[in-house]
Amino acid sequence: MSQTPDVINDLTAESEALDAIVAKLSDDQWDIGTPAAGWTIRHQIAHLAATFRLAGLAAAQPAAFQQVTSRLSDDFDANVAAAMADFVVEPPAVLLSRWRAERAIAEKALAAVPAGQPVPWLVRPLPAPVLAAAGMMEVFAHGRDVADALGIRPTPTDRLGHLVGFAVRTWDFGYLARGLTPPEVEFRFEITAPSGTVWAFGPPEAEQRITGPAEDFCLLVTRRRHRQDLAVRAVGGDAEHWLDIAQAYRGPAGPGRSPGQLSSTRG
Numbered sequence: 001m002s003q004t005p006d007v008i009n010d011l012t013a014e015s016e017a018l019d020a021i022v023a024k025l026s027d028d029q030w031d032i033g034t035p036a037a038g039w040t041i042r043h044q045i046a047h048l049a050a051t052f053r054l055a056g057l058a059a060a061q062p063a064a065f066q067q068v069t070s071r072l073s074d075d076f077d078a079n080v081a082a083a084m085a086d087f088v089v090e091p092p093a094v095l096l097s098r099w100r101a102e103r104a105i106a107e108k109a110l111a112a113v114p115a116g117q118p119v120p121w122l123v124r125p126l127p128a129p130v131l132a133a134a135g136m137m138e139v140f141a142h143g144r145d146v147a148d149a150l151g152i153r154p155t156p157t158d159r160l161g162h163l164v165g166f167a168v169r170t171w172d173f174g175y176l177a178r179g180l181t182p183p184e185v186e187f188r189f190e191i192t193a194p195s196g197t198v199w200a201f202g203p204p205e206a207e208q209r210i211t212g213p214a215e216d217f218c219l220l221v222t223r224r225r226h227r228q229d230l231a232v233r234a235v236g237g238d239a240e241h242w243l244d245i246a247q248a249y250r251g252p253a254g255p256g257r258s259p260g261q262l263s264s265t266r267g
Contacts, residue, residue: 007129007132007133007136007162008107008110008111008129008132010136010159010162011107011132011133011135011136011139011162012103012107013159014136014139014140014143014159015048015103015139017143017154018048018139018142018143018146019096019099019100021143021146021147021150021152022041022045022096022146023096025041025092027091027092029041029150030042030045030092030095032149032150033149034145034146034148034149035145035148035149035224035257035261035262036145037255039145041146041149041150042088042092042095043084043088044142044143044145044146045087045095045096045099045142045146046084046087046088046090046095046099047080047083047084047087047138047142048099048103048138048139048142049084049087049095049098049099049102049103050080050083050084050087050102051083051135051138052099052102052103052105052106052135053102053105053106054068054083055106055109055110055131055135056102056105056106056108056109056110058119058120058121058131059106059109059110059112059113059119059128059131060105060109060112062119062120065120066120069120069122076251076252077252087099106135107132110128110131110132111128113128119131121134122250123250130166130169132162133162133163133165133166134166134249136159136162136163136166137163137166137167137218137221137222137248137249140160140163140218140222141222141223141224141249144219144222144224145224148224148262156194156214156215157194158193158194158195158197158214160193160194160214160215160218161193161199161214163218163221163222163248164189164191164199164214164217164218165199165201166248167217167218167221167246167248168189168201168202170248170249171187171242171246173247173248173249173250174242174245174246174247174253175245176250177245177247177250177251177252177253178245178253180245183208183238185206185207185208185238186202186203186206186208187201187202187206187208187209187210187238187239187242188200188201188202188203188204188205188206188208188209188210189201189202189209189210189211190209190210190211191210191211191212191213191214191217192211192212192213192214193214194213194214194215199214207235207236208234208235208236208237208238208239208242209234209235209236209239210232210233210234210239210242210243211232211233211235212230212231212232212233213231213232216230216231216232217230217232220232220243220246221246221247221248222247222248222249223246223247223253223254223256223257224257224262225257225262226256226257226258226259226260226261227243227244228259228260229257229259229260229261229262
C-alpha cells in the first residue's frame with residue numbers, strides 16, 4: 001500500500017463510494033444535519049471539495065500553495081470556513097460537480113509528482129502517497145458523518161489500510177493538538193483488516209500495544225466514535241491514554257463523539 005498509483009486509485013474509489021451516496025439525495029436532504037455540530041451534508045462535501053482543491057494546488061503549483069497558506073490566520077475554524085465558503089453556497093448539483101472536478105484535479109496532480117519529491121502541506125511537506133492517504137482520512141471521516149446522518153452503514157474495505165498507516169505515522173498528533181509531550185516509547189499496532197489480514201507496525205516486543213479492527217481504529221483516529229463504543233484495545237498506560245486522545249489530523253481535537261451517541265460499527 002506504499003505505491004503512489006495504489007493509494008490514489010483507492011482514494012478515487014473511496015471518493016466514488018461517497019459520491020454514490022450523495023448523488024442520490026434530494027436537494028432538501030443536502031441540508032440534513034450531521035453529527036458534526038453545525039454541519040449539514042452540504043458542509044461535509046464543501047469541506048472535501050476545498051481540501052481536494054488545496055491538495056491539487058500543493059501538488060501541481062507549490063509556489064501558489066505557499067502563497068495561499070501564508071495568508072492563513074491562527075484561527076483554525078475560521079480558516080476552514082473560509083476555504084469552503086464558495087463551495088457551501090452552491091446548489092447541490094453544482095457543489096457535487098465541483099467536488100468531482102476538484103478531486104479529479106488533485107488525484108491527477110498527486111499521481112504526477114515524481115517519486116520521492118515532497119509536496120508542501122499545512123504542517124510539513126509530505127510525499128505524494130502520504131498526502132493521498134491523508135485524503136483518504138478526510139473522505140472517510142466526512143463520509144462517515146454523511147452516512148451517520150442518513151442512517152447508512154458503509155461496507156469497510158481493505159482500502160482502510162492507507163488510513164491506518166497514516167494514523168500510525170501521525171500517532172503524535174493527539175499530543176501535539178493538546179500541547180502535550182509525546183511519551184518516549186514505541187507503540188506496537190496490530191490492526192485487523194476487513195479481509196482478516198493483520199497490519200502490524202512497531203516493534204513486536206513493545207510494551208505499549210494497540211489492537212483492534214481497522215474500521216474501529218479509523219473511527220477512533222478520526223474521532224467519529226467514542227473509544228467506549230469501539231473494539232480497539234490498549235495494553236500499557238501510555239497506550240491507554242493514547243486511546244483517549246488519538247487523532248490523525250492536526251488542529252483542534254473538537255468535542256468528538258459521546259459514548260453511545262451513535263450506533264456501533266456493527267450495529
